[in-house]
Amino acid sequence: MTVKNEMKSVNPSIKKNVQYIFSALFHTDDLKMRKVTWKKMPGVIIYLETMADTEQLQRSFLLPLSEAEDGQHIEDLITSPEFSKTDDLNKVVSALLKGDCALFLQGRTECFLFSSVQINTRTPEEPDNEKVVRGAHMGFVENIDINLNLIRRRIKDRQLKIKYFKLGMESNTNIAMIYMSELANPSIVEEVQKRIESISTDMIFSPGYIEECIEDHPFSPFQQILFTERPDRAEAHLMEGRVIIMSEGASDASIVPVTFFSFFQTPDDYIIRFYGGSFFRLLRLFSFWGALTLPAIYIAVVAFHFDIIPYDVVTIVKSSIEDIPFPPFFEALVMAITIELIREAGVRLPSPIGQTIGIVGGLIIGDAVINAGLVSNLMVIVIALTAIMSFCLPSYEMGNTVRILSFPIMIAAATLGFVGIVFALMIIIIHMCKLESFGTPYIAPFAPLQLKDLKDAIVRFPIWTLNERPNNVRAEKLVKQRASREWEKHGR
Template sequence: MGKLRKTGKKDINEPLTSESEQKPSVPVTSSLKENIEYITKELRNSNDLKLRILEEGKAVIVYLESLADQDKIHEKFFEAYSRTPNADLVNASSGKKMDDREKIIQVLLQGHLAFGWEGSTYMLTFNTTASFNSSVEEPDSEKVVRGSHEGFVDNIIININLIRKRIENKKLVVKFMDLGKETKTKIAVIYMDGIVNPKCVKEVEKRLMAISTDSIISPGYIEEFIEDHAYSPFPQMLYTERPDRTVANIMDGRVGILAEGSPTMLLAPATFFAFYQSPDDYNSRWFTGTFIRLIRLFSFLIAIGLPAFYISIVGFHFEVIPQDLVIPVKSSINDIAYPPIVEALVMVIIIELIREAGIRLPTPVGQTIGIVGGLVIGDAIVRAGLVSNFMIIVVALTAIASFVVPSNEMSTTLRLLTFPLIIFSATLGFVGIVFGMLLLLIHLCRLESFGTPYFSPMAPLHIRYLKDTFVRFPLFKMNRRPKDTRSIKKTAQKRSREWRKR
């Protein structure tokens, strides 16, 4: 995992900040005018910066109108101010003393109000942040049949609340930090103390604190900065917008990363098989869960290999076609002026164009484009003699198989891998497919995610931990946590069906 930087023991609630982003403190002076001039200058005289003069110029309140709530300003400040002298406001209200002008500016940017008066070497700040919260709904990208229908929203505090409601445990740790020198995006690192491997937590924190960029807009920015192999097509961190899936992974010993302004949770470390697991697998009986998961894993081979397999048969190995299908296949491709590789590439690109158009257009229009566009273009392209009927079927099955994966990131990876395998098969036939699959397998075995083998528990092989990979064993049989999380608490449960023996 690389050499870790030695750090002293910190309070779990202490915000994490990178050394390159720490600014020197600027003490509050006894001159009110000087303090106000410094704050307005640092905030570039922004039009939403409001100054309200009190006591004939001897006191002032400062806040950003776009971030502060007027009702909270009246409730938390003016009610206490109307009956209490300046110096006693600390004890009579929720005000907090701050003597650093840089820190005061930071809380102003969070929606707080600052109150200062002449002769004081500190200012009082009040939490008056306005909240514009969206309702908790099921995420569109991760639908399930059975299970919770709650999803994360764009507010990081609400997202943490959804996690804490499901884990009412004092060992659940939430650490905050700010990323982005200019945007100061609030990040939360979440894990279960006593279950998670401390080395994994330190590695995640080290990589996060090493990020030195002006802006962090979404978790996608964070992933590219901290993943092990940035040039691999495979995602190395698990994305989810579901609290129940997040809680399950945190209880397995993974570390979660939340960002303000995004409903997406990043989970690390991740393995290949984690992307094929869905909450439906565990909310259904194990027979059903196993059957559905086997279908998903089989779809991996269909999504990346079916067009290549068809091209190899048509171009190199016609003898493997059953005798009854020889004539239909031959008549289908006889009138096509292009080789099979051109057919496949044209159809795969058309499928991607229709899919992208369906996503970008409004929902009703996008659905219409997807259905009508696919039918009209498919029928027209066959009638024009550009693509054979069999190629239409092959590409359609490939597209459907790529959407079976519960993870959108892995689905995109499968569609990308289709292209190199098509080229290998058009060059060497079955030998090209075998060669491409070997390269893919070698790559998967070499990948790591925060020190965890990406293809675990298959490479290295751990038979005991195969209970939740290709098949989903009954829950009472899965007594141990997954090997890939390297949890310090290996046992997840004791024998839960001892009642049968009694």
């Protein structure tokens, strides 16, 4: 077997070249060959019919060949913008796998390659998991060239730099690293590139493969790389000095470095006025901690701290739980697992059926367990509120973090009550303080404390006050705008 990286020179004999290519591609049935003639010189065109566009092949070469005039060179007939020559048959094989066509002429020791790739992709549409009320309604698709075009169209700046990589020894997946050359910190760019180049695997199936190979703390439950399918969100992070990683076949863009608060920011925050943007961001942060602790608080109150319930509510709570045969922890565990099962079933089933399962299944199961006396009314309310709060999180990955961490916090609450909850939260916060994303502290700007960066952390100050980029990104240029309301000084 020929090693892929070895040099295999093009032979003057067309027959030997064709035999080598067919052998290298294991005589696959979609490898096609078409004979042509140029100035009485026999030749062949080889292409993969599952990758090449035959209509484009007709326009790029076959039609100009039939209308060729005397004195023209073969290179003049190939109208494809992506045209090259090579004397290495292994490069020819790689080009065929990308959708190129290869032209061999008898007696020539070089091969002509030109692009005729077949493009089958969906049009850019608004992503389902990152919808906004106002603003752009366009998202990335699975074609990396289209995705890079969407970014280029939004950032028409010479600083925008793209570096390509090939990952996956068998899949040969195209990877792009995008950043602003005069904004992004060179040490961060170098570190990202080093980690990408260190990946050695047969296949890159999704951005998750890259994420687990380059993140700082792979065993942490907290997400350290932000994913987005929105070009406007990617643009905003690029202009702050961050680095974006994109891969062929995926509609997600990976953003590094990020902080904990990056997962609670949405494009809507900057489209609506700062009062609304700040309120909804606070609501998301409250939902995160609420979804994390609400079932545990119920367990602790019912099992250990019943005396803190207001006197007027004691009768209601007592009548709800007195006939339940199971401890509060078991109630919460069963209901939490049930919600996760309904959620997972809704995701896997077709959309109309999934919505029916989510609504009808939740109502039927909730009503049945209450009537059977297995779970209290209050427990159903608590779990329903927890599920709603987890749905408020704009990042799907952070929602997974909440669902995973809520179980150990419930165990701590069932063991030590409020003391257990506080102890569990202390461990989580200490862990968050130790996390970094490519050298950026995870809970910046609180640790270390950066008062200036608090303008766009848990709340959003007016746009005209956000004159500098966050310190945690370590951008080369800190100032991003001048006084935007200078007109006020000169009167109206």
